[in-house]
Amino acid sequence: xxxxxxxxxxxxxxxxxxxxxxxxxxxxxxxxxxxxxxxxxxxxxxxxxxxxxxxxxxxxxxxxxxxxxxxxxxxxxxxxxxxxxxxxxxxxxxxxxxxxxxxxxxxxxxxxxxxxxxxxxxxxxxxxxxxxxxxxxxxxxxxxxxxxxxxxxxxxxxxxxxxxxxxxxxxxxxxxxxxxxxxxxxxxxxxxxxxxxxxxxxxxxxxxxxxxxxxxxxxxxxxxxxxxxxxxxxxxxxxxxxxxxxxxxxxxxxxxxxxxxxxxxxxxxxxxxxxxxxxxxxxxxxxxxxxxxxxxxxxxxxxxxxxxxxxxxxxxxxxxxxxxxxxxxxxxxxxxxxxxxxxxxxxxxxxxxxxxxx
Amino acid sequence: xxxxxxxxxxxxxxxxxxxxxxxxxxxxxxxxxxxxxxxxxxxxxxxxxxxxxxxxxxxxxxxxxxxxxxxxxxxxxxxxxxxxxxxxxxxxxxxxxxxxxxxxxxxxxxxxxxxxxxxxxxxxxxxxxxxxxxxxxxxxxxxxxxxxxxxxxxxxxxxxxxxxxxxxxxxxxxxxxxxxxxxxxxxxxxxxxxxxxxxxxxxxxxxxxxxxxxxxxxxxxxxxxxxxxxxxxxxxxxxxxxxxxxxxxxxxxxxxxxxxxxxxxxxxxxxxxxxxxxxxxxxxxxxxxxxxxxxxxxxxxxxxxxxxx
Numbered sequence: 001x002x003x004x005x006x007x008x009x010x011x012x013x014x015x016x017x018x019x020x021x022x023x024x025x026x027x028x029x030x031x032x033x034x035x036x037x038x039x040x041x042x043x044x045x046x047x048x049x050x051x052x053x054x055x056x057x058x059x060x061x062x063x064x065x066x067x068x069x070x071x072x073x074x075x076x077x078x079x080x081x082x083x084x085x086x087x088x089x090x091x092x093x094x095x096x097x098x099x100x101x102x103x104x105x106x107x108x109x110x111x112x113x114x115x116x117x118x119x120x121x122x123x124x125x126x127x128x129x130x131x132x133x134x135x136x137x138x139x140x141x142x143x144x145x146x147x148x149x150x151x152x153x154x155x156x157x158x159x160x161x162x163x164x165x166x167x168x169x170x171x172x173x174x175x176x177x178x179x180x181x182x183x184x185x186x187x188x189x190x191x192x193x194x195x196x197x198x199x200x201x202x203x204x205x206x207x208x209x210x211x212x213x214x215x216x217x218x219x220x221x222x223x224x225x226x227x228x229x230x231x232x233x234x235x236x237x238x239x240x241x242x243x244x245x246x247x248x249x250x251x252x253x254x255x256x257x258x259x260x261x262x263x264x265x266x267x268x269x270x271x272x273x274x275x276x277x278x279x280x281x282x283x284x285x286x287x288x289x290x291x292x293x294x295x296x297x298x299x300x301x302x303x304x305x306x307x308x309x310x311x312x313x314x315x316x317x318x319x320x321x322x323x324x325x326x327x328x329x330x331x332x333x334x335x336x337x338x339x340x341x342x343x344x345x346x347x348x349x350x351x352x353x354x355x356x357x358x
Numbered sequence: 359x360x361x362x363x364x365x366x367x368x369x370x371x372x373x374x375x376x377x378x379x380x381x382x383x384x385x386x387x388x389x390x391x392x393x394x395x396x397x398x399x400x401x402x403x404x405x406x407x408x409x410x411x412x413x414x415x416x417x418x419x420x421x422x423x424x425x426x427x428x429x430x431x432x433x434x435x436x437x438x439x440x441x442x443x444x445x446x447x448x449x450x451x452x453x454x455x456x457x458x459x460x461x462x463x464x465x466x467x468x469x470x471x472x473x474x475x476x477x478x479x480x481x482x483x484x485x486x487x488x489x490x491x492x493x494x495x496x497x498x499x500x501x502x503x504x505x506x507x508x509x510x511x512x513x514x515x516x517x518x519x520x521x522x523x524x525x526x527x528x529x530x531x532x533x534x535x536x537x538x539x540x541x542x543x544x545x546x547x548x549x550x551x552x553x554x555x556x557x558x559x560x561x562x563x564x565x566x567x568x569x570x571x572x573x574x575x576x577x578x579x580x581x582x583x584x585x586x587x588x589x590x591x592x593x594x595x596x597x598x599x600x601x602x603x604x605x606x607x608x609x610x611x612x613x614x615x616x617x618x619x620x621x622x623x624x625x626x627x628x629x630x631x632x633x634x635x636x637x638x639x640x641x642x643x644x645x646x647x648x649x650x651x652x653x654x655x656x657x658x659x660x661x662x663x664x665x666x667x
Contacts, residue, residue: 076460128651129663131393131459135602136651138595139644150635216665262595266467273464319478326471333465334453 049178060287063271065239071278073232074212079140081264084244087114091245114241122233148257164254276341285340371514373620378576379597380612388545389565398594399470405577407435409486439570488581599643605660
């Protein structure tokens with residue numbers, strides 16, 4: 001009843017092309033943004049911000065970046081963690097080695113370095129396809145992990161191999177407390193989500209999707225595979241790199257290469273598959289799912305074990321969490337292979353017709 | 359020169375073991391088009407089952423015969439792997455028919471997480487020993503040719519022999535039995551195979567069981583070398599470039615690829631490693647594969663990929 005587009009007539013091309021063509025959607029997204037920017041800072045406590053919301057936002061950004069490559073351009077990448085690492089370490093080097101480097105610029109430069117590395121490792125995609133390509137992206141993962149571990153220059157010759165940053169600020173404002181960090185991440189993520197959404201519905205996004213659906217056919221109708229694939233690698237690596245820099249600077253503070261190992265790459269891939277390939281919204285759903293699931297399970301299992309009288313030690317909990325995580329992923333894939341975003345759009349369709357089924 | 363040959367031998371032995379794991383990948387990919395990331399987890403799971411069963415069985419049944427206990431444990435672990443295969447088919451793959459490759463890949467990753475967690479919950483997460491009585495003493499070859507000879511682990515030789523035997527066995531199974539022929543038919547063309555009455559779901563259970571059997575053998579060999587522990591499931595990551603190098607669809611490719619990468623990474627570690635800071639074994643295989651694929655995108659022995667619009 002409340003979710004109808006009847007009577008909303010578009011009188012200009014501009015109105016027809018907007019991101020949310022239905023008034024109710026625009027209201028909903030406005031309310032959501034207001035809640036995120038105003039209500040959450042007023043209500044959330046420090047734990048919620050630090051342990052859930054900040055990682056959720058940053059990982060959504062990374063998932064968004066990966067979704068550009070995998071979901072929109074169809075090039076499977078198992079090396080997203082490595083591009084996060086490149087972003088993080090490049091930003092670190094710019095931030096530490098150049099005096100007075102502002103943090104946002106360091107983050108963007110980190111993203112730029114990740115772009116270059118991404119294009120480099122994207123070159124094989126012009127010749128190698130599908131699962132073969134997926135495995136070669138693991139080359140990036142292992143090589144980059146190794147490089148940051150073994151080559152001292154990247155870590156500023158820190159003896160322990162662990163690097164840290166301090167004194168973060170943005171336009172003279174400090175970004176130190178969880179609340180400030182949250183707002184900074186939120187603003188960045190909103191900006192990038194808007195940019196990505198506009199990219200994928202523009203002509204370049206259509207080229208990516210054509211390549212994804214069938215690259216030979218796309219080439220036949222005049223889309224240059226070189227340009228489309230490499231631009232997808234570049235855009236994706238840039239976003240993932242910025243997310244990596246944010247993850248290191250804002251969330252971790254001090255980190256070592258293990259923070260960006262292969263499990264991070266798998267997690268990101270899970271996010272976009274569970275959230276929905278080729279959907280901006282899906283990246284957020286997936287990130288929320290993957291960030292929340294281990295936390296919920298960690299809290300729930302000992303309590304559950306206590307309730308039925310079986311003491312559960314931490315090692316067992318971590319194994320059972322692994323188990324349930326795997327099982328849930330399989331369950332979700334079986335129930336809805338197109339991800340949570342598909343469920344969301346089915347729900348919207350249903351709501352449009354409600355309360356009449358036809 | 360003696361040292362060089364020793365390195366090459368060491369590489370060949372390691373490569374043989376990579377091939378064993380790669381074989382599991384290839385079997386499943388050929389029969390069902392699923393890139394099975396869970397192969398490493400299956401190796402760990404099978405090895406854990408084997409190690410724990412051989413500990414438990416003498417106590418439960420009340421006898422002391424080591425060989426009998428090992429045999430029973432092997433049988434038990436094999437049974438468990440068949441059960442895993444059956445469950446995977448019934449609960450996961452049977453419901454994901456016709457999905458895209460990446461969805462299937464992710465599903466097997468989920469299975470891998472599940473098996474890792476489940477195995478360690480049920481069987482415990484310490485380091486366990488598998489001792490099937492492989493001799494551990496070193497062996498010196500060519501002592502008359504080089505000074506000091508070439509040092510080889512007898513255990514490695516036995517392991518290589520077992521691996522070779524397994525490959526032979528699988529080849530015979532695929533070439534000369536009715537089931538093997540059905541498996542090859544499914545690998546060639548799912549639809550055609552189904553239309554002449556080959557039951558796909560049963561074939562998938564068989565092929566996952568065979569992969570489980572290969573995983574069990576690999577797990578026993580690796581486990582008796584390194585001990586059964588979580589890192590065993592990461593060995594699969596070393597076997598991935600092997601599969602790709604040989605070609606996803608080729609059994610001989612898995613063997614040749616394994617040997618090439620085994621030798622290559624040992625030589626690289628020793629002769630190039632010191633120049634760049636060591637530890638390059640972990641990515642050498644992947645980079646090697648990357649360059650080979652640039653020349654041959656389907657791997658050394660894979661079927662040529664033809665795109666049609």
